Amino acid sequence: MNRAMMMSAAKNLLTRYGSTKNNIYRCMSTGKLTTVDVNEKSGVAVLTMNRLPVNGLNLELLRDIRNDIDEIEGNKCRGLILTSASSSVFSAGLDIMEMYKPNQDRLKEFWTTLQDTWLALYGSSVPTAAAINGHSPAGGCLLATSCEYRVMLPKFTIGLNETKLGIVAPKWFMATFCNVLPRRVAEMALTQGKMFSSEEALKVGLVDELAQSKEEAIEKCQQFFATFAKTNPFARAMTKQQFRSKDLQQLEDEKAQDLEAFLFFVNQPSVQKGLGIYLDSLKAKTK
Ligand SMILES: CC/C=C\C/C=C\CCCC/C=C/C(=O)SCCNC(=O)CCNC(=O)[C@H](O)C(C)(C)COP(=O)(O)OP(=O)(O)OC[C@H]1O[C@@H](n2cnc3c(N)ncnc32)[C@H](O)[C@@H]1OP(=O)(O)O
Numbered sequence: 001m002n003r004a005m006m007m008s009a010a011k012n013l014l015t016r017y018g019s020t021k022n023n024i025y026r027c028m029s030t031g032k033l034t035t036v037d038v039n040e041k042s043g044v045a046v047l048t049m050n051r052l053p054v055n056g057l058n059l060e061l062l063r064d065i066r067n068d069i070d071e072i073e074g075n076k077c078r079g080l081i082l083t084s085a086s087s088s089v090f091s092a093g094l095d096i097m098e099m100y101k102p103n104q105d106r107l108k109e110f111w112t113t114l115q116d117t118w119l120a121l122y123g124s125s126v127p128t129a130a131a132i133n134g135h136s137p138a139g140g141c142l143l144a145t146s147c148e149y150r151v152m153l154p155k156f157t158i159g160l161n162e163t164k165l166g167i168v169a170p171k172w173f174m175a176t177f178c179n180v181l182p183r184r185v186a187e188m189a190l191t192q193g194k195m196f197s198s199e200e201a202l203k204v205g206l207v208d209e210l211a212q213s214k215e216e217a218i219e220k221c222q223q224f225f226a227t228f229a230k231t232n233p234f235a236r237a238m239t240k241q242q243f244r245s246k247d248l249q250q251l252e253d254e255k256a257q258d259l260e261a262f263l264f265f266v267n268q269p270s271v272q273k274g275l276g277i278y279l280d281s282l283k284a285k286t287k
Pocket residue numbers: 053054056088089091092093094095096097135137138139140161162165167168169170261262265266279282283284285286
């Protein structure tokens with residue numbers, strides 16, 4: 001984060017917390033594929049992804065999540081908990097249909113919106129946590145690891161499985177993973193495309209706690225936010241943003257090249273072939 005960005009972030013935060021210390025605001029859901037419910041007492045917003053069956057991250061869902069994050073920030077919420085309306089899938093990651101035989105204009109818009117959603121979530125000044133109430137591969141894992149804290153239900157899986165699909169996780173996916181896991185564990189898991197069970201994820205630190213139900217997971221996320229009760233929100237947010245500034249700045253600087261690399265990679269005939277085979281294998285499962 002450069003000096004100008006830092007000053008602007010500081011100004012935003014001062015405006016937000018300066019005069020509103022004791023007020024609680026209600027956030028409104030902006031999208032059709034998400035809902036946002038605010039606990040009026042705690043001021044914590046629960047952002048629920050609701051694109052069933054698997055919360056595949058298509059352009060519209062990403063837009064809704066992005067707009068919700070902006071609204072939650074703007075409405076001075078005290079925390080953001082990301083979760084899913086499905087009882088078995090947090091998010092299946094990027095909707096592969098967006099990348100398979102794509103319309104090129106939409107493909108550009110899709111990737112740019114993913115970049116912006118990540119910048120907004122990873123760099124959010126509001127405390128963030130994920131209540132991971134289902135499987136969370138690839139882009140689902142990216143969303144969860146972009147948050148500051150993770151509580152997961154048992155018997156699901158989470159990880160960056162891109163190498164198993166013949167694709168490469170972009171640098172900022174990897175940086176997000178490395179912000180959570182020891183570097184050695186992250187490198188092994190990334191190269192293997194490893195999906196961790198909930199129990200394994202807890203053991204390596206990919207998630208912070210397990211919970212037996214979604215309600216319990218949300219409660220544990222709220223308890224995490226309560227650990228900031230005696231901290232100054234401005235100092236807290238600036239510390240988080242400075243801690244993450246290298247990763248954020250890198251994507252800000254390389255956004256155009258990252259988009260170009262994505263477009264080039266996705267349009268390779270061998271990648272298209274691989275995506276088609278993978279989609280068929282997913283569909284064959286349900287027959
Ligand atoms: C130098 C490099 C520069 C740039 C890099 C370039 C490019 C690439 C980077 C891209 C990074 C990619 C990130 C991703 O997120 S890719 C997506 C990865 N996701 C997965 O592999 C998950 C696949 N899904 C599953 O494993 C299971 O669906 C899941 C989540 C465990 C749930 O299982 P279940 O409840 O049994 O549900 P089904 O499998 O029956 O699925 C129901 C239905 O949904 C369809 N579906 C599932 N996942 C996806 C998906 N990700 N995209 C699109 N569609 C999906 C599935 O086919 C079923 O469809 P149907 O029509 O049969 O009902």
